[in-house]
Amino acid sequence: MKDQNAGLISNPQGSQVEDNNSVGKSVRRIDAVPKVTGRAVYSGDLHMPDMLVGKVLLSSQPLRINQSIDI
């Protein structure tokens, strides 16, 4: 299994990693609970009334210069 060394690694001074707050320990990401429950809001999840939406329109031709745009 994993983490078999957790708590067993000792430093030269003889103290064990379990004395530390973070080093050598498995720490949950601070944003992991919202992510794993689907509650984290990504930019694509934002919705505002009358929101303007921008899109990128790339040229279909390489190395050309747009001389005019007609939407």
Added chain:
Amino acid sequence: MKDNNLINMTLKVNGQDVSMVVKGGRRLIDFLRDDLHLTGTKEGCGEGECGSCTVLLDDHSVLACLTPMERAIGCSVVTIEGVGTPTNLHPVQVALLDEGGIQCGMCTPGMVMSAIELLNNNPDPSVEEIIEGISGNLCRCTGYKKIIYGIQNAAQEMRNPTQSAQPGKESEK
């Protein structure tokens, strides 16, 4: 686009009865995200490659980007919002948290849904069966190993629940 294409969406979503008149002819993911504002279901590719939009439709995993919304009428849909809450997480969610199987989080909702379907059908999967179970879900961050370890741990936890199972430590942001 025709605006007169209204349909009555009557179904169960995350255990709750839903009945609303909305524009039809769209995908299930559009209904979930745009009409119900359940944005936990992610659209990665929109063409069935990545699995991030996986939801359960009558206990079977489907890709919400390839499923017509009308297909869900009369059915029961479960999304990531219906799986666990920050204070009452599903064992799969706890295991992914503790194994570090979550990085950017874009694949996570779909990954959780696929893992739950796998474990519902196979409570003691081998590593190969886990890999097959999540083969429809792409993850660009983790390299899959921690997700696989997590699902192994979740399977064990679901077969033999321990007292030390930790609910969510962090509160909802």
